[in-house]
Ligand code: APR
């Protein structure tokens with residue numbers, strides 16, 4: 006059976022998104038059909054629309070989602086109809102060299118549904134990050150579904166599906182932040198704010214928020230930052246050193262992803278400290294650093310893929326911490342909108358006035 010539902014589609018590069026009737030097939034082997042409840046609007050959706058990710062138009066946008074499994078393929082055992090799930094865009098294969106070495110969070114062979122969703126005329130859709138969740142139903146690989154407690158607010162926990170997990174994981178998983186550590190986070194948008202929340206969760210005692218926008222810095226204080234630095238007014242390296250006894254922070258997270266912010270992170274870190282790059286650079290960017298400083302300062306320079314998360318381990322754990330009041334995911338939900346309001350949400354994102362607009366379906 007094929008399901009006819011409404012979905013938000015980017016048809017051509019830069020064109021405004023449109024609400025279209027889409028056709029979603031019943032799940033085949035390894036697949037799950039999911040009724041979407043909520044889906045957050047992420048920068049990546051905007052990047053797809055602008056043709057900055059690939060030219061495989063038309064795209065079915067949306068990927069930070071909570072839903073309910075409505076049907077599964079014949080061989081699927083990990084989820085069942087009726088399960089409340091958060092979708093992820095890195096389904097673990099279980100067979101690649103990373104998985105076989107017991108490091109499934111780095112799975113090199115992530116996968117999506119094999120069948121295609123289409124427009125009514127049969128044109129195949131490319132789902133954003135292999136999900137496509139601005140739709141009443143979507144088809145994914147069963148491994149993209151992680152079962153969570155249905156009592157938790159869908160809009161809040163669905164954000165763990167992308168940017169919020171990337172930030173929290175950059176601090177907890179990649180950065181390995183420990184109780185008593187000093188942490189600096191450069192860039193306090195959705196990802197950086199989540200990194201601040203992650204550092205607070207881990208017990209960091211000094212958490213320095215760095216941004217060029219005072220509004221973002223004020224909000225960072227409500228997310229767990231202990232100090233702020235406006236790097237358009239002050240040298241962030243000097244300021245971070247001054248706030249950490251003259252030494253630099255144990256972990257510095259670059260949640261912007263530009264050569265200059267990476268250099269700031271590199272020099273704002275204490276000897277033998279850790280730099281985590283979680284902001285995503287663009288292809289033309291290059292990095293130049295004195296190799297002697299790379300050696301002489303020791304420590305580790307790491308990149309964080311999706312917060313190096315393992316959804317089956319991290320999503321239920323973070324949902325639980327949210328339900329216990331120890332992780333404020335509600336703070337990331339700036340507004341709840343309808344499926345027809347994505348363009349307005351993109352505008353607000355560009356203006357920087359929201360952390361996340363969340364579509365309720
Ligand atoms: N120094 C410090 N902060 C900066 C700088 C800079 N040079 N340039 C931008 N910022 C701040 C912005 O003011 C904003 O608060 O970085 C923040 C970026 O936030 P968002 O635009 O909301 O982006 P976010 O969703 O957090 O993603 C950050 O991670 O997933 C990637 O593609 C994404 O590279 C981006 C990064």
Ligand code: ZN
Pocket residue numbers: 097098099100101102103104105109111112113114115
């Ligand atoms: Zn794998």
Ligand code: ZN
Pocket residue numbers: 047048049050068069167168
């Ligand atoms: Zn995203």
